[in-house]
Structures are given as structure tokens and as C-alpha cells.
Amino acid sequence: MTKLPHRDSDPILRLHAHYFELADLMRGHANAIDREYYRRGRLSKKKNVTYAHYVITWLGFLYVVLEGIAEIQKSGILDNLPESFSSFKTRLSIISRCETDYIDRLRRFRNGTFHYQFTPDKQLQFLENDSETLRISKDLHNNLKDLFSDYRVNCMVVYAIEGRKDEVFW
Structure with a gap:
């Protein structure tokens, strides 16, 4: 029988808490500025710079999450998850x-x-097809958000069934 690791040593929960949550926070801040732009029709120079910082940081952490997923898949950790995690x-x-x-x-x-970097070439190459690139990034982010949410719910169910009350989180 496979056993879910303790909440504090679960690499998937760590990936969520330490990397995805940062990406999500930055995306949330960028979205708030986006809404302000659509409401007012313009942004101050400072808000434009702040918006760029949020988007850049969001996208950087989004890649770190993908990198973490690749490492988790290579490690064999997924093979040890209970059967109830097959959809995940x-x-x-x-x-x-x-x-x-x-x-x-x-x-x-x-x-x-x-x-x-001496030049912004790497950032500019990524943003060449700005609207399509951001659409893919947003879709990926939303899929990851749902995935981590499902994982956390599955974990809480397992913790409850196994009587691991100290690991249940909200």
C-alpha cells in the first residue's frame, strides 16, 4: 500500500506553497493593474513599470513550477501516491x-x-507574440491552479481517512 508523505515533507505541496503561490500572487497583482487600466483607460508611468514587474515575476515563477513538476516526475514520487490520486x-x-x-x-x-543580462533580448523574444504567449501562460496558470487545488483536497481526504488530523489544513 502506498502512503502519502507527511504534509511538511510533501514535495508537491512544497512546489505549490513556495513557488506556485508566488506566481499566483504576482498574477493577481498584475490583474488588478489590468483592471485599473481598463477602468481608467490609462496608467501612470509608475503603474506601467509596476505592472511589468508583476508580469515578469509571474512568468518567471510559472517556469519554476514547470521545472519542479519535471523534477517530481523524474523522482518517482508520483508512483508512491495512493490510487485515489490517479486523476491528478x-x-x-x-x-x-x-x-x-x-x-x-x-x-x-x-x-x-x-x-x-546586458540586454532584454530573452524577455523580448518570449513576448514577441504577446497576446498568444500571454493566453498560453494564463491557460497554463489556471490549469496549474486547478491541479494544485485538487491535490490539496485529495490530501485532506487522505489525512482525514487515515486519522492524520495534525496535517489537515484549510
């Missing part, structure tokens, strides 16, 4: 097969963001 594993596999070109461009973007 299937969905994770589908997400990880996201368009290869997009993932590679997102990786270069992340590198250009979190490692000093």
Missing part, C-alpha cells in the same frame, strides 16, 4: 506536455529575468 497524475502528465517551444521560450525568459 493524469492531469499533471498532460500539463507537463505543454507546447515544447513555449516551455523553452519561458525557460529563456526566466533565465533572462532571474540572471542579470
Whole structure:
């Protein structure tokens, strides 16, 4: 019988809490500025810069989440999840097969963001087809959000069934 790891040592929950939640926070801040732009029809120069910072950070952490998923898949951790997580594993596999070109461009973007660059070439290459790139990024983000939510719910069910009350979280 397989056993779900303790909540505090679960690499999937760690990926969610330490990386996806940061991406989600940055996307939320960017969305708030987006709404302000559509409401007012313009943004101050400072708001435009702040918006860019939020989007850049969101996309950088989005790649880190994909990188974490790849590491988790290679590690064999998924093989040890209980049978009730089969839907999660299937969905994770589908997400990880996201368009290869997009993932590679997102990786270069992340590198250009979190490692000093003399020019913004890596960021600009990623954003060449701005609307399509952002659409794919938003879809990926939404799929990851749903995936992590389902995983957390499944974990709480297992914790409750196994009497692991100290691990139940809200």
C-alpha cells in the first residue's frame, strides 16, 4: 500500500506553497493593474513599470513550477501516491506536455529575468507574440491552479481517512 508523505515533507505541496503561490500572487497583482487600466483607460508611468514587474515575476515563477513538476516526475514520487490520486497524475502528465517551444521560450525568459543580462533580448523574444504567449501562460496558470487545488483536497481526504488530523489544513 502506498502512503502519502507527511504534509511538511510533501514535495508537491512544497512546489505549490513556495513557488506556485508566488506566481499566483504576482498574477493577481498584475490583474488588478489590468483592471485599473481598463477602468481608467490609462496608467501612470509608475503603474506601467509596476505592472511589468508583476508580469515578469509571474512568468518567471510559472517556469519554476514547470521545472519542479519535471523534477517530481523524474523522482518517482508520483508512483508512491495512493490510487485515489490517479486523476491528478493524469492531469499533471498532460500539463507537463505543454507546447515544447513555449516551455523553452519561458525557460529563456526566466533565465533572462532571474540572471542579470546586458540586454532584454530573452524577455523580448518570449513576448514577441504577446497576446498568444500571454493566453498560453494564463491557460497554463489556471490549469496549474486547478491541479494544485485538487491535490490539496485529495490530501485532506487522505489525512482525514487515515486519522492524520495534525496535517489537515484549510
